[in-house]
Amino acid sequence: MPTADILIIGAGPAGLFAAYYTGVRGLRCILVDSLPHLGGQVAALYPEKFVYDVAGFPAVRGRELIKGLTAQALSADPEILLGEECSTLEERPDGTLRVTTTAGTEVTCGAVLITGGIGRFVPRPLPAVDVYVGEGIHRVVGPAEDYASHDVVIVGGGDSAVDWANMLAETARSVTLVHRRAAFTAHESSVAQLHESSVRIVMESEVADLIGGNEGVTHAEITHVKSGESHIVPVSVVIPALGHIASLGPLTNWGLSIKGRQIEVGTDMSTGRSMVYAAGDITDYPGKVRLMVVGFGEAATAVNNIAARLRPGEAVFPGHSSELMRPVAVGIGV
Amino acid sequence: MAYVITGECVGEMDGSCVDVCPVDCIYEGLEKRYINPNECIDCGACVTVCPVSAIFGPNDPQQPIWVDDNRAFFELPLPTRSEPIGDPGGGSSYGPVGVDTPLVAEQVAGA
Numbered sequence: 472m473p474t475a476d477i478l479i480i481g482a483g484p485a486g487l488f489a490a491y492y493t494g495v496r497g498l499r500c501i502l503v504d505s506l507p508h509l510g511g512q513v514a515a516l517y518p519e520k521f522v523y524d525v526a527g528f529p530a531v532r533g534r535e536l537i538k539g540l541t542a543q544a545l546s547a548d549p550e551i552l553l554g555e556e557c558s559t560l561e562e563r564p565d566g567t568l569r570v571t572t573t574a575g576t577e578v579t580c581g582a583v584l585i586t587g588g589i590g591r592f593v594p595r596p597l598p599a600v601d602v603y604v605g606e607g608i609h610r611v612v613g614p615a616e617d618y619a620s621h622d623v624v625i626v627g628g629g630d631s632a633v634d635w636a637n638m639l640a641e642t643a644r645s646v647t648l649v650h651r652r653a654a655f656t657a658h659e660s661s662v663a664q665l666h667e668s669s670v671r672i673v674m675e676s677e678v679a680d681l682i683g684g685n686e687g688v689t690h691a692e693i694t695h696v697k698s699g700e701s702h703i704v705p706v707s708v709v710i711p712a713l714g715h716i717a718s719l720g721p722l723t724n725w726g727l728s729i730k731g732r733q734i735e736v737g738t739d740m741s742t743g744r745s746m747v748y749a750a751g752d753i754t755d756y757p758g759k760v761r762l763m764v765v766g767f768g769e770a771a772t773a774v775n776n777i778a779a780r781l782r783p784g785e786a787v788f789p790g791h792s793s794e795l796m797r798p799v800a801v802g803i804g805v
Numbered sequence: 806m807a808y809v810i811t812g813e814c815v816g817e818m819d820g821s822c823v824d825v826c827p828v829d830c831i832y833e834g835l836e837k838r839y840i841n842p843n844e845c846i847d848c849g850a851c852v853t854v855c856p857v858s859a860i861f862g863p864n865d866p867q868q869p870i871w872v873d874d875n876r877a878f879f880e881l882p883l884p885t886r887s888e889p890i891g892d893p894g895g896g897s898s899y900g901p902v903g904v905d906t907p908l909v910a911e912q913v914a915g916a
Binding site: 512515516517589592595596627628629651652653654656713714715716717718731732752761 | 819820821824825827828829843844846847848850854856894895897898
């Protein structure tokens, strides 16, 4: 059972920077995120976008910023749990907190810092596929060679759908890409590659039904969204690639003061529940400005206040990093 | 503040915006889609995928009439309805609303 001084929930910019600060304070930290990667919303939604309002960086690409924040966070040697969503929070008799995740992990910690941004990401619903209980639905795509003997149907029109179609085009027995719109939203170059490939493209259509037996899915019924005309294609693997939707999820049941999509916090980022703090886009207070740079400040405020609470006698102010740390050549900004 | 879908959307109904919205805050009327201003998180993902450039940012002062109209879709009872939609928390799960605001209905009728 993992234990730590601080459990940080959400590994976006605010969570990564908070993890860094736990290192400055000599606190052990566990960093958890429902996504399978670090970097939260920036990495998931805008890795290629330039950000112009991070102090000290006139322009920085999302993925470069995350690379730098990750290197900074790893200096604190956090234990990282990815693809796990925190589901319950309880206070134990000795004053510590216990948080359980959907993967069954139980974390015991002195404090919880919620840097959950817009919430946890769950796959966008796809009715015909979601209700299918048999084998053959791959929500996580394996190595391309695993698909050599498979007829693959990929559903979606964004970057992941098109990238996976391109990746499997050469190796799978067949690849059919089904998209309910008239145009793809993926990168132009990926779409160009797709049109050059052997992938069968079915536009303005949906997977209306999956048919299968004990061996798993065998056929998909594909329906044109406008004409309503259907046809059946053989399929052994379906890859839903419609992206994710974010919502606050289980933490709305944690006894916090929640207003809309936000948790109300005090000036020290405390939530009102003992030893539970929040920082970043998920917080709200009078005058809140919902920007990444504000989240960085809140992360520092939260961790330093937590440190002083966990270790009575220690100051909230951590000292100046220029005096505490040796320079480390990492990522951007060096 | 929130992003706003303008009249360019009327009759388009492409729906790419719905596919990329990370919080599912875009709702389908009869001939146009609408962004719920209370549920939008100002990420701007919808702007770049719109095939008819119908979506504008929260600080674009050009078309205030559509700011009001997007809000009205959720906060006022739509024609044929007695209650406003409010903030249901997800356009996909809510499903097509099947009716537009009076402004849009008028535009469609006049077209």
